[in-house]
Amino acid sequence: MSTSGLKAIAPVPTANDFLDIVLSKTQRKTPTVIHKNFKISRIRNFYMRKVKFTQDSFDEKLGAILNEFPMLDELHPFLASLMNVLYDKNHYKLALGQLRTARHLIDQVAKDYVRLLKFGDSLYRCKQLKRAALGRMATIMKRQKDPLAYLEQVRQHISRLPAIDPNTRTLLICGYPNVGKSSFINKVTRADVDVQPYAFTTKSLFVGHLDYKYLRWQVIDTPGILDHPLEDMNTIEMQSITALAHLKACILYFMDLSEQCGYSVEAQCKLFHSIKPLFANKPVVLVINKIDVTRLDDLDETNRALVQEIIDSENVLCVQVSCYSEEGVMDLKNKACDALLAHRVDSKMKGNKVNSIINRIHVAQPKARDEVVREPFIPEAVKNKKKYDKNDPERRKLEKDIEAEEGGPGVYNFNLKKNYMLADPEWKMDVMPEIVDGKNVADFIDPDIAEKLEALEREEEKLQAEGFYDSDEDIMDSEDEREAEEAKVALDAKIRSQHTKKSMKHAARLPRTAGLRTLSEMTTELTKAGLDPSRIQERAEMLAKVRSEQRKRKRDEMDVDMEDAEAEEAEGDWMDVDGEDSPNKRVKGNSGRVVAKGKREPRSNRQLAGMRDEAQASKAIKLRNLGQRERNMHARAGEADRHIRVKMPKHLFSGKRKMGKTDRR
Numbered sequence: 082m083s084t085s086g087l088k089a090i091a092p093v094p095t096a097n098d099f100l101d102i103v104l105s106k107t108q109r110k111t112p113t114v115i116h117k118n119f120k121i122s123r124i125r126n127f128y129m130r131k132v133k134f135t136q137d138s139f140d141e142k143l144g145a146i147l148n149e150f151p152m153l154d155e156l157h158p159f160l161a162s163l164m165n166v167l168y169d170k171n172h173y174k175l176a177l178g179q180l181r182t183a184r185h186l187i188d189q190v191a192k193d194y195v196r197l198l199k200f201g202d203s204l205y206r207c208k209q210l211k212r213a214a215l216g217r218m219a220t221i222m223k224r225q226k227d228p229l230a231y232l233e234q235v236r237q238h239i240s241r242l243p244a245i246d247p248n249t250r251t252l253l254i255c256g257y258p259n260v261g262k263s264s265f266i267n268k269v270t271r272a273d274v275d276v277q278p279y280a281f282t283t284k285s286l287f288v289g290h291l292d293y294k295y296l297r298w299q300v301i302d303t304p305g306i307l308d309h310p311l312e313d314m315n316t317i318e319m320q321s322i323t324a325l326a327h328l329k330a331c332i333l334y335f336m337d338l339s340e341q342c343g344y345s346v347e348a349q350c351k352l353f354h355s356i357k358p359l360f361a362n363k364p365v366v367l368v369i370n371k372i373d374v375t376r377l378d379d380l381d382e383t384n385r386a387l388v389q390e391i392i393d394s395e396n397v398l399c400v401q402v403s404c405y406s407e408e409g410v411m412d413l414k415n416k417a418c419d420a421l422l423a424h425r426v427d428s429k430m431k432g433n434k435v436n437s438i439i440n441r442i443h444v445a446q447p448k449a450r451d452e453v454v455r456e457p458f459i460p461e462a463v464k465n466k467k468k469y470d471k472n473d474p475e476r477r478k479l480e481k482d483i484e485a486e487e488g489g490p491g492v493y494n495f496n497l498k499k500n501y502m503l504a505d506p507e508w509k510m511d512v513m514p515e516i517v518d519g520k521n522v523a524d525f526i527d528p529d530i531a532e533k534l535e536a537l538e539r540e541e542e543k544l545q546a547e548g549f550y551d552s553d554e555d556i557m558d559s560e561d562e563r564e565a566e567e568a569k570v571a572l573d574a575k576i577r578s579q580h581t582k583k584s585m586k587h588a589a590r591l592p593r594t595a596g597l598r599t600l601s602e603m604t605t606e607l608t609k610a611g612l613d614p615s616r617i618q619e620r621a622e623m624l625a626k627v628r629s630e631q632r633k634r635k636r637d638e639m640d641v642d643m644e645d646a647e648a649e650e651a652e653g654d655w656m657d658v659d660g661e662d663s664p665n666k667r668v669k670g671n672s673g674r675v676v677a678k679g680k681r682e683p684r685s686n687r688q689l690a691g692m693r694d695e696a697q698a699s700k701a702i703k704l705r706n707l708g709q710r711e712r713n714m715h716a717r718a719g720e721a722d723r724h725i726r727v728k729m730p731k732h733l734f735s736g737k738r739k740m741g742k743t744d745r746r
Contacts, residue, residue, distance in 0.1 A: 090236045090239065094229070095226070096223050097223075099229065103222075107134050107138060110134065111130055111134050115204065117203075121201075121202065124204050125198055125199060128208065135215055139184065139222070140184060140188065143187075147177060150235075150236075153173065153174065160245075168238070175228075176228035180232075183224070187221055190217045194213065194214035249297070251299050251300075252299075252301070252331050253303065255335070257335075257342055258343075259343065260335040260336060260337040261371060261404050265333075265410065266289050266302045268404055268410050287302040294422075330363065331363065332366065333368050333417060334353055336349045336370065338375045338377065338379075339371050347387060362428070364424045365398070366400055367397055368413060369399065369400070369401045370404060371403060371405070373406045377401060498510060
């Protein structure tokens with residue numbers, strides 16, 4: 082788990098906010114209406130539900146806090162030590178332990194009061210027990226004010242920590258304050274670490290990232306370390322010691338030989354030897370910085386001997402750099418990364434994992450089957466083959482040499498076809514068409530094409546022998562028959578696929594227009610089939626006679642209507658009205674207005690039903706409108722409209738009541 086995994090912790094509320102959240106949730110999510118007239122079992126269940134719900138809410142919130150904060154024993158040793166340095170391991174464990182105890186106490190309180198509520202004999206007794214239970218839970222939570230505040234501070238600080246992955250490839254920079262550590266990390270990564278000409282500018286761990294050999298590396302800049310006992314070190318220095326002790330990294334120990342940092346070369350060498358035990362089993366690079374001011378060769382003999390002693394020690398590589406002039410910075414980065422990669426490979430080879438894998442590998446040795454000596458056979462052509470020598474004028478020409486002679490890449494295109502192995506070498510340069518007759522040649526590449534063509538030709542010969550292609554007329558007839566057959570099959574399929582719903586169960590399977598026949602056609606067909614069509618003819622004649630009589634009667638009625646209209650035209654004003662059935666339909670109303678009468682319209686005006694005359698009807702309409710006026714003013718639809726519109730916004734009426742006598746139940 083990296084520090085980035087610690088950042089997904091939800092904010093920890095204060096004790097008062099915690100209570101507000103839980104109690105308001107109880108009020109919102111549980112019923113609030115109870116009466117003393119209810120059955121006692123219902124009253125008990127009502128208050129027991131409230132107590133249990135409150136306990137569940139406390140349990141859920143506290144459980145989320147306890148699960149999200151990491152257990153120090155389960156963390157990587159580096160992260161556990163870092164949290165111990167920053168937040169004090171004992172204080173952190175104590176805070177989480179108090180919350181765990183609070184959760185257990187709340188569970189016990191709820192359990193006890195639910196047991197008592199089972200014996201509540203009245204609404205008042207049950208209500209008091211519920212109040213006592215919630216009150217005791219609230220008291221327990223109020224006592225957790227300090228642990229909650231402390232954990233919120235820890236959460237905020239964790240979120241500001243750099244995202245350090247303790248298992249990835251790491252370069253760790255250490256040394257005295259102000260020797261140029263932050264300047265180096267700014268040069269090789271995109272980290273923006275503050276650089277100032279005074280000590281302890283860097284007060285915490287900074288992380289930058291770089292890419293080397295297509296791998297992602299993290300570079301950690303540690304605060305400066307002063308040479309004094311571990312127990313005397315402050316929090317800033319202890320972060321560096323923690324990183325050195327627990328991270329499997331390449332250590333870059335920076336030294337400033339110019340002593341501009343304020344510390345002598347002797348003090349810097351002494352610090353290296355004091356923290357050297359932390360470098361065990363790690364590649365170490367001694368970085369001599371600020372060589373634009375003082376180089377290693379410029380030192381006096383005493384200091385030179387001290388530095389040389391460090392360089393000569395085991396597993397220490399010395400690199401001289403200047404972050405000001407950028408001399409040797411990239412070289413340092415490359416050497417440090419290579420040293421760490423080599424060390425990781427060596428440690429894996431020496432570790433227990435290799436032994437466990439080697440134990441599972443079995444190398445089989447072939448056994449001789451007889452006494453005959455079988456020496457390896459190498460062909461003479463291979464033995465006589467000369468090794469390729471670029472400077473030999475008689476060497477065999479490679480495609481690369483030909484390319485260089487012909488003008489180099491981009492000018493010479495080498496021929497891929499010259500090494501084709503074909504039956505006839507002359508075929509090599511043949512053009513292979515990709516598209517022939519508008520078709521892609523690749524689609525027709527088939528190894529069995531010859532056999533298929535031969536089978537097709539045999540089939541054609543057989544058809545020809547049977548007389549399939551004898552005459553054009555037969556072809557046309559067979560085509561027509563085939564089309565008719567296909568049409569018939571399609572029609573049958575369409576008929577079968579029609580849905581047979583209940584309403585359509587007895588309907589005709591064919592549409593009415595599909596099988597229309599004239600009487601003469603039907604008579605001919607029936608006669609051909611050997612049936613007597615006389616009854617159908619009689620029925621058809623009778624049906625035609627009835628229909629002609631109906632048409633004649635309709636025509637007579639229309640003529641009578643026209644005569645009546647002409648007779649009345651002299652008495653009143655008339656106007657042509659286009660109707661649906663007749664080309665000119667003209668109707669005159671009582672008031673002289675023209676009224677268009679459709680086929681389905683009622684003959685009388687229904688608004689006048691029950692009225693003596695039109696005057697009485699208009700008076701009734703006036704009285705109705707007069708009686709509706711008051712209701713219109715109140716926006717009511719009629720006498721039965723009892724709906725009372727709200728005079729306040731809807732949100733004021735939604736949800737439960739907030740204040741008042743009915744709040745505390």
